[in-house]
Amino acid sequence: MKYVVAVSGGVDSVVLLDMMAKTIGSELVVVHFDHGIREDSAEDARFVSQLAEKYGLQFFDMREELGTNASEALARERRYAFLREIAGQFDAPIVTAHHLDDLVETVAINLKRGTGWRGLAALDSDVLRPLVDIPKEQLIQYAQANGLKWREDSTNASDLYLRNRVRQQLVNIPHDTKRQLRALHSHQKQLKKEIEKEVAAIVGDDSKYSRYLFTHLSQGVALECLRVITKGALTRPQLVRCLLAIKTAMPDSVFEAGSGVNLRFSTRHFSL
Numbered sequence: 001m002k003y004v005v006a007v008s009g010g011v012d013s014v015v016l017l018d019m020m021a022k023t024i025g026s027e028l029v030v031v032h033f034d035h036g037i038r039e040d041s042a043e044d045a046r047f048v049s050q051l052a053e054k055y056g057l058q059f060f061d062m063r064e065e066l067g068t069n070a071s072e073a074l075a076r077e078r079r080y081a082f083l084r085e086i087a088g089q090f091d092a093p094i095v096t097a098h099h100l101d102d103l104v105e106t107v108a109i110n111l112k113r114g115t116g117w118r119g120l121a122a123l124d125s126d127v128l129r130p131l132v133d134i135p136k137e138q139l140i141q142y143a144q145a146n147g148l149k150w151r152e153d154s155t156n157a158s159d160l161y162l163r164n165r166v167r168q169q170l171v172n173i174p175h176d177t178k179r180q181l182r183a184l185h186s187h188q189k190q191l192k193k194e195i196e197k198e199v200a201a202i203v204g205d206d207s208k209y210s211r212y213l214f215t216h217l218s219q220g221v222a223l224e225c226l227r228v229i230t231k232g233a234l235t236r237p238q239l240v241r242c243l244l245a246i247k248t249a250m251p252d253s254v255f256e257a258g259s260g261v262n263l264r265f266s267t268r269h270f271s272l
Contacts (some may be wrong), residue, residue: 001019006031006033007052009048030059035064100135114176234258
């Protein structure tokens with residue numbers, strides 16, 4: 001079985017690649033995405049290419065000129081699009097180097113953005129993250145003990161990015177607190193699966209949905225159901241406006257929810 005390993009050239013992904021190369025060997029495919037945000041980013045690609053050659057592994061890379069003003073969200077979207085493209089070619093899972101400190105930062109960022117309980121279920125996807133229980137400091141220790149070299153991303157010191165600002169605020173969090181957050185995260189991921197199962201049972205697989213049902217559900221449950229129906233395309237405020245429209249819109253009207261999602265109403269039902 002192949003594994004597509006995302007390698008940026010930073011210490012985290014360099015350690016991940018070394019660990020996996022020693023345990024899995026030639027079944028790895030090294031993938032690097034250059035956002036074109038930094039002037040020296042092309043050097044990262046060359047460095048990762050040399051790493052792949054050192055381990056005798058296949059290497060794929062892509063560069064896009066996103067520019068210095070590119071958002072973190074856009075950079076992540078384009079990176080994962082390329083990773084999934086390569087993963088599709090090999091029918092292989094994607095492996096990333098997210099570690100315990102990344103998880104803590106992501107939870108903090110999500111809560112800061114108002115994502116609610118879902119913020120505690122961060123990094124929940126089909127992507128494999130074998131380092132998620134390991135703190136950053138241990139990865140650096142591993143790299144130093146094994147004589148590994150890596151690249152430092154100069155943008156990690158920039159206050160332009162929310163993650164960097166949050167990282168500075170979390171730098172002194174005790175290790176035990178991180179472990180507690182990790183345990184909470186695991187529990188929340190399980191709760192998320194149970195919630196999604198219950199919501200799927202409520203929504204069903206019909207193309208039309210009962211307005212009467214949605215007017216009698218609690219707001220929290222109704223919003224979760226709408227999130228499923230709209231395939232996660234809408235923000236929470238947009239979902240709230242959808243719920244209001246379900247309760248008040250006239251028959252034969254259309255509500256434009258945003259992101260290309262439109263709700264069409266009859267007297268008793270609505271559809272997308």
